[in-house]
Amino acid sequence: MPMLHYFKQSFLLTQWLILGVALLTLGGATGFNLYVERNRTESREQARLLTQAQVIQENLEQNLVAVSQVLADLRKETQTQQPKADTGLNGRLSMLSDAMPGVRTLLLLDGDGKVFASNRPELLGGNFAYRDYFKAARQNPDPDRLFISAPFKTTLGIYGINVMRIISGTRGEFSGVIIATLDSEHFKTLLASVLYASDMWTAIAHGDGIQFLMVPEREDQPGKNLAQPGSFFTRHRDSGKETSFLTGIVYSTGEERMMALRSIQPAKLRQDKPLVVAVGRDLNIVFAAWRRDVQSQGGLFGLIAVSSSLGLFAYQRRQREFARREAEVAETLAASERFMKSLTDNIPGMVGYWTRELRCGFANKAYLEWFDKTPEQMRGIHIQDMMGDELFRKNEPFISAALRGERQRFERVLTKPDGSVGYTWAHYIPDFDGSEVRGFFVLVSDITDIKRTEFALAESEWKLKTIIEAEPECVKILAADGTLLQMNRAGLEMIEAESDSQVIGHKLTEIVAPQYREAFDNLNERVNRGESGTLEFEIVGLKGGQHWLDTHAVPMRDVSGRITGLLGVTRDITGRKQIERKLEQLAQTDFLTGLANRRHFMSLAEQELSRTTRYGGPLSVLMMDLDHFKNVNDTYGHKTGDMVLQRMATLCRKALRDIDAIGRMGGEEFAVVLAQTDRERALEVAERLRKAIFDAEVPLEQGVPLHFTVSIGLATLTNADTNFDTLLSQADQALYDAKQTGRNRVCAYAHRNSVSMNGHTP
Incomplete structure (x- = not known):
């Protein structure tokens, strides 16, 4: 008995050990899954933020390259001349600033810091020698260096960044600077275009750490010094890498964020300072769904752990009770007569014998217990009296068959005297004396536990099916x-x-x-x-x-x-x-006009050029710029300007074919790729489009409708080795000629000379 008790205790402890291992495994799997999901969420968001930062970086680099080229061209024109006021030069600067949506102001300063040419008449004659950016250029007169000034408050009270090149004299001495002031409003639109969540913000900072722009705008951000110990800016700058991805507390706003940072300093420009782009999201919002998963899965795990522990405790308690009862039965059987002990030890279940007169000749203890009878009560009792009338009627056909010498097997549901229900499997075995049946043996197995197990299994299967169906x-x-x-x-x-x-x-x-x-x-x-x-x-x-x-x-x-x-x-x-498809479409579309944005247009154009190069055929490109569009914005407001841009886009869609690619390149500048279209046909298409725009009008809330015109430059593919950038540059040169020759006209590029299709000037 002590050894048996030891094995039972060991078995119970093993069950708890198995449960503990199972719960630890489940908990570990749940924790690992949550860990993997968090990393997946962070990686996905990191990729998206880095992509948005790259979009801004590429756009800014394109603007800086364009501005650098313009400054170099202007320096080349003015370097051999004595700096002086020049009305024609001022007009040229105005035209260039209109053509570059990212530039607000163009200035030429002499060696003393005095403005001798500008697209803004109010700045002519002003002296900016006291400005830090002028001092920095004078102290380091490197003609090959592109100077990027720290953000500063302009005379108009807004923050700007100057992009400058040195003007050298005939002997290489410092003779002044050419300055392009970046337009903050243009870059605010760029920063806003990459926001895909309400908790995002984007920003541009100078390489010295001075904040230039933040979208959405915050009053305390422009001019703020980010170059503080431990700040995201400082960590990115000190890493020496072009791209960084950081998480933590943002110095400028005090928010907990994840942030992608990219430095903008193309090697070919030789900038003295880089610009830094930052795109960030709120960590709490990024991981909100993941935290909900942690709470729900943690709660579910806790529920499983508690319920399984309680279930095992109840099961072991019942098993101990069963073990205790089995011990009592064993002790009672040990005290019974030898015959009864021998019989019941070898034959499980109820064992009895009934005579032909249906009187009990023998009943083992299990038989007595089932029907709640004492040995004295059972001896000689009639089977109908023991069973009761109802059970006797159910069993009578089997009893009669057994008395005819036929073995019977059947299942029966019995109600015990205490009211509980039991399930039995009965065998009636005839007792022959020669050919005569003297009575029959009864062997009855209690299959209540088996039945309950079957019912539990059926219920479990039903529950599982219900869960699956639900x-x-x-x-x-x-x-x-x-x-x-x-x-x-x-x-x-x-x-x-x-x-x-x-x-x-x-x-x-x-x-x-x-x-x-x-x-x-x-x-x-x-x-x-x-x-x-x-x-x-x-x-x-x-x-x-x-x-x-x-x-x-x-x-x-x-x-x-x-x-x-x-x-x-x-x-x-x-x-x-x-x-996902909608987001892809939004990433490729200009939000105002619904046309392809610059990046998507360039991709479509490269594809069309590749097809033309491979399969042959003509290809033409149009570059279009709305005439005097800045005056429209200044006179009627940006809302009317947006309506003009949208009207322009609608007219292009109506006038052009579905196979033609149309894109807004920025500001009031548009481009079209005319597939399978030669120069003559392209001139016809461009002129028809110009006339349609000339005849169009934009209704205003007050006053007469607004009319506007467009200048169009055309270039046609003549060399299969020409890349699209070259073709676009040729169309842009033709557009420049259209602007120079009076606007509202079409000019075609032809070996450095433009062929004009004159449109009347309204």
């Missing part, structure tokens, strides 16, 4: 050959089936989109080898609907561990795919 995602079981064996209601709805009879026994590859069938079959093969896997694929439902699905599949095994099929859980990700 599961909002598709749950399916496939045979090893891919045949569908079972699918819940959510899955049937997902594939547009009215009932499981439409799909059970069929292979799901029949509804998988053709381009994904091979991957779907490969997933099934991997699972049949014992692996698990996931797959995103598209289906065509039984009613023709197209859906994107994400499935996770694992092997199904029998009790011997043999793989018998596949268990898959699938969810409909059509909505997510639609959102």
Whole structure:
């Protein structure tokens, strides 16, 4: 007995150990899954922020390259001349500033800091020798250096950044500077265009750490010094890398954020200082969904741990009670007569004998206990008196058959005297004396526990089926050959089936989109080898609907561990795919006009040029710029200016073909790629478009409608080796000629000379 007690205690401890290991495994898996999900969330957001920062970086680099080229050209024109006031030069500066949406002001200062040319008449004659940016250029008169000034308050009270080049005299001495002041409003639009979440902000800072812009705008940010110990700016600058991704407390705002930073300092420009772009998101919002998952999964784990511990405690308590009762029965049996002990030790269940007169000749202890009788009460009792009338009527056919010499086996539900219900499996075995039946033996097995186990199993199966049917995602079981064996209601709805009879026994590859069938079959093969896997694929439902699905599949095994099929859980990700396509479209579209943005237009143009180069045929490019558009903004306001840009886009769509690519290059500048169009046909198209714009009008809330015109430059592909940048530059040169020769006209580029199709000037 002590040894038996020791093994029972050891078994109970083993059960607790198994439960503990299972809970630790589940907890570890849950924690690891949450850790992986957090890293996945951070990596995904990091990639998006770095991409948005790159968009700003590329745009700023393009602006700086363009401004640098303009400054170099102006220096070349003025370097051999004595600095002096020049009305024609002022006009040239005005035209250049209008053509560059990122530039607000162009200035030429002599060696004493006095303004002798500017696109802004109010600045002529002013002296800016006291400005830090002028001092820095005079102290380091490197003609090859592109100077980027720290942000400063202009005379107009707004923050600006100057891009400068040195003017050298005939002997190489410092003779002045050429300055382009960047337009903060233009870059605010750029920064706003990459915001895809309400908690985002973007910013541009000088390489010395002075904040230039932040969108959305905050009053205390422009001019703020970010070069503080431990700040994101300082960490990025000290890393020496072009790109950084940091998380923590932002010095400038005190917010906890993740941030992508990119330095802008192209080697070919030889900038004295870089610009730094920052794109950030609020960490709390980025990880909000993940924190909810932590709470829900942690709560579920706690519930599982508590319920399983309580369940095991209750089970062991019941087992101890069963063990105690078994010990009592064993002790009672040990005190019984030898015959009874021998019989009951070898034959489980109820054992009895009934005579032909249906009188009890023998009943073992189990028999007595079942019917709650004492040995004295049982001896000689009639079977009907023991069973009761109802049970006797049910058993009478079996009793009669046994007395005829026929063995009987049947199951019976019995109600005990104490009111409890038991289940038995009975054998009636005839007792022959020669050919005469003297009575029959009764062997009855108590199968109550087995029945209860069957009922519990059936209930468990029912609950599992109910849970699966209630599961909002598709749950399916496939045979090893891919045949569908079972699918819940959510899955049937997902594939547009009215009932499981439409799909059970069929292979799901029949509804998988053709381009994904091979991957779907490969997933099934991997699972049949014992692996698990996931797959995103598209289906065509039984009613023709197209859906994107994400499935996770694992092997199904029998009790011997043999793989018998596949268990898959699938969810409909059509909505997510639609959102992804919408985001891709938004990233390629100019938000104001609905046309392709510069980056997407350049991609479309390169594709069309590649097709033309490969298959042959003509190709033409139009560069268009709205005439005097700055006056429209200054006179009627930016809202009217936006209406003019939108009207321009509408006219382009109507006048051009679907195969033609149209893009807004920035500000009031547009570009068109005319596929399979030669020079003569392109001139006709451009002139027709110019006339349509000339005849168009923009209604105003007050006053007469607004009319506007456009200048168009045209270039046609003449050399298969020409790249698109060259073709666009040629069209831009033709546009410049159209502007110079009076605006509202079409000019075509031809070997450094432009051919003009004169449009009348209104």
